[in-house]
Amino acid sequence: MLVLGLESSCDDCSAAVVEETVAGPVLRSLVRESQDAIHGPFGGVVPELAAREHLLQVRAVMAGALAQAGAGLKDLDRLAVTRGPGLVGSLLATFSASKAVAWREGLDWVGVHHLLGHLNAARFASPDLAFPALVLLVSGGHTHLYLAQDWISLQLLQKTRDDAAGEAFDKTARMLNLGYPGGPLVDACARAAKQAADPFTPPKFRDGKASWSFSGLKTGVKLRVERDPRLAEAGAGDPSVQGLCRSLQEAIAAWLLKPVPGLAEIHGARSLVISGGVACNSRLRSEAAALAKRIGLALAIPEPKLCTDNGAMIAAAGALLTPEPDPWSQNADADLKLGA
Ligand code: KG4
Numbered sequence: 001m002l003v004l005g006l007e008s009s010c011d012d013c014s015a016a017v018v019e020e021t022v023a024g025p026v027l028r029s030l031v032r033e034s035q036d037a038i039h040g041p042f043g044g045v046v047p048e049l050a051a052r053e054h055l056l057q058v059r060a061v062m063a064g065a066l067a068q069a070g071a072g073l074k075d076l077d078r079l080a081v082t083r084g085p086g087l088v089g090s091l092l093a094t095f096s097a098s099k100a101v102a103w104r105e106g107l108d109w110v111g112v113h114h115l116l117g118h119l120n121a122a123r124f125a126s127p128d129l130a131f132p133a134l135v136l137l138v139s140g141g142h143t144h145l146y147l148a149q150d151w152i153s154l155q156l157l158q159k160t161r162d163d164a165a166g167e168a169f170d171k172t173a174r175m176l177n178l179g180y181p182g183g184p185l186v187d188a189c190a191r192a193a194k195q196a197a198d199p200f201t202p203p204k205f206r207d208g209k210a211s212w213s214f215s216g217l218k219t220g221v222k223l224r225v226e227r228d229p230r231l232a233e234a235g236a237g238d239p240s241v242q243g244l245c246r247s248l249q250e251a252i253a254a255w256l257l258k259p260v261p262g263l264a265e266i267h268g269a270r271s272l273v274i275s276g277g278v279a280c281n282s283r284l285r286s287e288a289a290a291l292a293k294r295i296g297l298a299l300a301i302p303e304p305k306l307c308t309d310n311g312a313m314i315a316a317a318g319a320l321l322t323p324e325p326d327p328w329s330q331n332a333d334a335d336l337k338l339g340a
């Protein structure tokens with residue numbers, strides 16, 4: 001089955017052609033238009049600008065993915081597109097365009113939950129993953145831990161009470177004037193550090209419920225910059241800035257992985273999947289590898305280009321879903337729930 005997958009839930013407009021084979025999905029092409037230059041000056045995504053840009057990009061990314069794969073619309077069996085959750089204006093660009101193309105060409109068309117996409121990004125390298133699996137989805141908008149019994153179901157186990165982990169990276173980069181988006185820049189700075197700064201104190205929850213909190217990190221970084229204003233100007237080459245990035249990254253990786261051993265035991269998990277933009281993080285990847293080895297879990301973290309938002313993960317998830325009998329009445333849904 002040949003599937004064209006489209007994703008535009010936030011600020012990346014991406015399309016990919018994926019061939020679903022008996023051995024799993026094979027990536028035939030992947031095109032992504034970044035909007036970093038547009039949103040960078042604002043330090044975060046501006047929804048209206050993102051939506052307008054997607055409208056300009058959608059035709060080119062579709063055509064680009066088909067050309068790179070050496071395929072035409074007539075060769076496709078199915079179109080898959082992110083239905084939600086996300087920014088509604090952004091979602092609508094690829095949602096409406098793909099619906100129109102599928103209707104005109106008489107192709108199957110499936111709407112995909114964005115997080116099922118992130119899970120299925122792991123299917124490219126680990127098509128035979130052992131279930132049940134713990135699935136840690138970490139991005140600019142999500143910090144959620146799920147239990148999956150297969151590739152198309154996710155049951156929420158715990159999530160952040162406030163900011164997503166990606167937001168802590170992005171806001172830190174902003175306070176240190178490192179640039180946008182912050183995750184890769186903080187990561188590079190942390191890797192260059194000879195020594196970590198003082199560690200960040202993990203949050204304590206009085207109600208004892210399992211969850212995460214990352215908003216305290218923002219305050220923590222702010223206080224350190226107030227104490228030493230030079231940090232905001234010194235740049236990525238400065239040892240103190242590097243040390244601060246390393247402490248932040250170590251804290252985030254350790255906090256994210258902390259619940260994994262306990263939950264793996266409770267749920268009899270056999271694998272750990274980590275996906276979403278923050279899964280590109282070097283420290284999180286190495287800590288996860290060490291942890292998985294220690295507690296005997298198979299580990300599946302997609303290669304970095306498949307961790308961040310992309311059309312390939314949507315195609316891979318869409319290949320496993322059954323098209324609705326009347327798909328044309330479906331609409332994009334900014335708050336789409338899993339299983340809806
Ligand atoms: O999944 P994604 O592309 O989009 C969302 O759905 O949010 O994730 C983007 C997030 C941003 O917060 C970005 O800073 C973060 O992923 N990110 C990273 C790294 N690469 C991207 N965070 C930490 N380390 C990285 N290397």
Ligand code: ZN
Pocket residue numbers: 114118139276277308309
């Ligand atoms: Zn995402």
